[in-house]
Each structure stands twice: as C-alpha cells, then as structure tokens.
Amino acid sequence: CQQATIPADAPTEPLRESDQGMRSRQDGKAPRSPRDAAARKGPSAWAPPPRVEPHEYMLSLYRTYSIAEKLGINATFFQSSKAANTITSFVDRGRDDLSPSALRRQKYLFDVSTLSDKEELVGAELRLFRKAPGDHSSKAQTGLAHVQVSPCLSGRLLDSRTWGLHEAASAQAGGGWVVFDVWQALQPHQPWKKQPQQPQQLCLEVRAVAGTRTQAQQPLLDLRDLGLGRGARAQQEKALLVVFTKSRRKNLFSELRQERGAQQQGAHAPPQESTAAAQLRLQSRRMRR
C-alpha cells in the first residue's frame, strides 16, 4: 500500500456534492464544530465562523483509507497512518516578513489547542509546499541546499532535507510537497497538556544552508530562492502540521454526543412490546407441543 500523498498538480477546485458523498464547502453553509453547536442557544446567536476548505492531503487520506476499509483492509495497518486512528491537520498561521530582504528564517505557527491529552501521540509531520523556482530564484546559485526544521525556542534540529537549488520540485515542475518528521517537537513538551485553558501554539523554524550538512558559520540561504516563500499562497498550498494520534477511548462518539447536548433525545421511550397475550399462549403451547 502506498502512502497517501498530494500530487504536485493536485486539483484544488471545490469538492462536488457527488464526490464520494462528501459535503461541498462552497454551498454557503458555514462549517462548525460540535462544541460550537452546543454553545449556541438559537439561530439569532448564530455567527458563521470562517469556512474551512479541507486540505487535499486530508481528502486524499480519507479516500485512500475509506477504499481500504471497503476492501476489508484495516487502514491503521498502513505505514502512512503510523498505526493512528486519528489524524488531525493544522494549517500554518505564520506569515513571512514582507520586506524585500532575503528570507533567512521562517516561523511556522500551529494552534494545537484542540489536541486531546487523552490520545496517544504516535507521529507528527510538517508538510511544506515547495513552489517551482521562479523570479525569486537566484540563477547564479548552484549546488545543494540543506533545509532544516527545529523548534523556534530550542533550535534543536528535528529533521532536514537536502535538495538541489534549481532542482525541479516535482515531475511537473509546478511544485511539490516536502515532508519533515517533527514528532520530537511535540513529544517531550506536549504543551497543550500543561495549560489546557489557553491556546497552545507550536512554533517551528525553517532555515537552509548551502551544502549537505550543517557547517558552522555557513550563511543561511534565502528561503524564497528555494520555493518556500509564503506570499500569496492558496489555501491548498499552505503548510500543514499533521498529527497522528491513537485514541484509547472505546466509545469515540460519546464525547461528541456530550458536546452536542443530545441527551434530551433519550426522552423518547422505546415502543411497547405489541405481542398479545393470546399469541404468547399460542406460541408457548406450540413450543410445548
């Protein structure tokens, strides 16, 4: 089984209603969460939050694992799923410095407040969309770039990738996704566990040096030259933090049910047994016979 990935030329048009039963996010109905639903008192208090456009990567995951399920294959056995039964995507909220000077460092920010401490963290990936070298690319530069990811505060190297400065980002040269393993950034600290009442930001820093390995005093490369500039990016091209968790709870819907305040549904009593006494007598007589 292959890992579900986003092709470089992945279609970014809105979902169609007929697309495997998925909901169209362009139908004018703003999405909301179960928690939001419980908090609302009525239609007058309803304020539509910004629309969520599902990332193509998540749609690809869903399609791949759904097909596997229909074939009787447990998707958690896939290498790409890391044995997780929950995969949460967080869209980057960081912005690049708009000044024309070289972009030496980037800070990627993710609000991980909604991660539950009841779930076991089994993996995390930073997915960056690398655009094809364009006007920003310095034609004079050749050789390799060593791109590194580390937590903003510690500077400890989490993962790195090496690629050619003018290497096409994909076969179609339109761009491609680069994946970094950032599990270590979440594992030791797990900030959302410490202060659950406050929004928790995960900050990851990206930088690049020439060559294949980190060397002291080596100048940092301009990340725009590497196709990592974040100016005017479409939603589908924004960086993604993908967190893989394994829920220990058996009844996964109970939390959602509580949040939706659906307990009043229990007021509906089950219908009475309609079997007549006479029928019972006949049945028991027949059984004895």
Add this chain to the structure above:
Amino acid sequence: TAYHNRHGKRHGKKARLRCSKKALHVNFKELGWDDWIIAPLEYEAYHCEGVCDFPLRSHLEPTNHAIIQTLMNSMDPGSTPPSCCVPTKLTPISILYTDAGNNVVYKQYEDMVVESCGCR
C-alpha cells in the same frame, strides 16, 4: 407468530422474522451532523432485527447463556424474555470532520457498521 402446517410450511398470518441483518441507511445530513462531518455524508450501517426463538439456528452463533435463556423462554414465556437479536460483529468507518478549532480531522470510528447479527 409463524403458523406451520404439518409439513412445516408457513401459511396464514405474516410470519415473525428470525434474527437477521437489515438495512439501516444513515444520512448525516438528515441527522443535522453535516455541519461538522465533511465525509461521508451517508453510509449503510445496517441493524439487527427479528426474534431469537427456540430453536436457535447455529448461524446466529448464540452464546450458551442465550441458548439457556431461549429455552427458558420457550418453556415459560412469562418468566423470561427471549434472548436479544444484536450485532455480533461490527466494523469501523472513516470520517472526515472539522473539530472545535476548525481543523480538519480524519478519524476511524470503531463499531459503526453491522457485519453480522446473532442472539445474545
């Protein structure tokens, strides 16, 4: 109640159905859950329906307890109810939804689809 003639064939009133798997089409839109569930918007969950009366068929995989309860019920229906027709095997489905932070989440929910029914 099934009425059988001496050849064991049904006639007369409509027969009570034995425990088996029946259709249960779930539409999240009708449930009002389409505001947070992205996909699927509908799926076939199935449900178990029918009676677990004596003699229990082997394909219903009755537990020993269900066999005894069914026997007790057949001897004296007033003393013990029949055993229950319930799902004996369930499978998961994948759901894509938005969480409280408007993040898109893929989750595999266990026990969402009935694969088989039996008497318990």
